[in-house]
Amino acid sequence: xxxxxxxxxxxxxxxxxxxxxxxxxxxxxxxxxxxxxxxxxxxxxxxxxxxxxxxxxxxxxxxxxxxxxxxxxxxxxxxxxxxxxxxxxxxxxxxxxxxxxxxxxxxxxxxxxxxxxx
Amino acid sequence: xxxxxxxxxxxxxxxxxxxxxxxxxxxxxxxxxxxxxxxxxxxxxxxxxxxxxxxxxxxxxxxxxxxxxxxxxxxxxxxxxxxxxxxxxxxxxxxxxxxxxxxxxxxxxxx
Numbered sequence: 658x659x660x661x662x663x664x665x666x667x668x669x670x671x672x673x674x675x676x677x678x679x680x681x682x683x684x685x686x687x688x689x690x691x692x693x694x695x696x697x698x699x700x701x702x703x704x705x706x707x708x709x710x711x712x713x714x715x716x717x718x719x720x721x722x723x724x725x726x727x728x729x730x731x732x733x734x735x736x737x738x739x740x741x742x743x744x745x746x747x748x749x750x751x752x753x754x755x756x757x758x759x760x761x762x763x764x765x766x767x768x769x770x771x772x773x774x775x
Numbered sequence: 776x777x778x779x780x781x782x783x784x785x786x787x788x789x790x791x792x793x794x795x796x797x798x799x800x801x802x803x804x805x806x807x808x809x810x811x812x813x814x815x816x817x818x819x820x821x822x823x824x825x826x827x828x829x830x831x832x833x834x835x836x837x838x839x840x841x842x843x844x845x846x847x848x849x850x851x852x853x854x855x856x857x858x859x860x861x862x863x864x865x866x867x868x869x870x871x872x873x874x875x876x877x878x879x880x881x882x883x884x885x886x
Contacts (some may be wrong), residue, residue: 690874692853700877701818733812744817748873762833765810765817 661745666770668700669735677730677769679745684725689748691718691763692730694741701744701765704730721756744768778802781866788803788853788860788885796881797849798866805857806869807849811862812880813830818865824849826871861885 662680667677681690689708693701705712705719707728712719718731732739746763779800785805788794789885798807807826808820820833843849853860863882867875 688838691873693875698863698880698882700867700880701875703874706872706874714780749880762808762820762823764820764834768818 659741661747663743663745663766663768663769665767666772668772668774669732670774671735671737674772675735675739675771677732677743677745677771678727679729680727681745681747682726682749683763685749687749690719690721690725690728691746692717693744693746693765694739695744695768696741704743706748734770737775740771740773742768742770743753776788776805777821779866779876779878780866781864783881786881786883788883791846791855793854794860794883796853796864796866796883798849798851798878800847800849800868802876803870804844804868804870805846807843808867808869808875809833809839809849809851810865812865813862816869821851821864823861825871 689706691706692704693706695701705714705717707719707721718728744765748763782797801845808823809821812818821839822830822833822841824830827843828848830835830841830843838854840852861884863880865880866878869875
């Protein structure tokens with residue numbers, strides 16, 4: 658499985674933008690880039706995913722490098738509730754077909770611990 | 776948790792006992808997953824199931840067993856063969872876009 662590399666930790670101030678980097682130099686052409694975050698003692702929460710183009714949703718933006726070897730999760734205005742562990746994951750669209758639909762398995766690394774200061 | 780329920784939230788077990796963690800969903804998704812998380816670590820895949828009556832081993836299946844007799848339920852049994860079962864266990868549903876929706880988790884402690 659292709660691996661991702663993230664910084665162990667990052668810090669930000671409240672209401673400032675946060676750019677969380679992820680390197681994935683061995684990404685294959687069909688791998689999607691997913692981001693999840695996990696608050697203490699909770700299950701991970703889906704944030705965003707993309708393949709080649711930059712993506713925006715109500716939670717964040719995902720900027721994908723042209724060669725796809727790196728990506729950046731952007732939180733436009735950090736709040737205290739954004740303090741969490743952020744996981745960058747490559748999801749290969751493999752898995753056996755079930756009723757004509759294939760699902761991938763996600764491999765979670767250690768992620769980046771984001772601390773947000775008031 | 777968006778229609779996925781894990782129980783119990785906390786569970787204590789004596790060494791040598793089997794315990795079963797429940798995962799129930801009402802979102803009508805086919806794919807279900809069990810992950811294990813140790814303190815300060817990422818998640819590791821134990822088992823997954825993509826259809827009723829079928830399941831596959833993940834990366835750390837030894838000492839665990841599952842069943843998938845109906846679409847709504849994917850229970851995980853931690854057997855006495857699991858040498859270090861104390862951990863946070865997470866059940867997840869998969870959608871067609873490879874997005875996972877996680878339950879709130881079950882924290883198992885072996886006494």
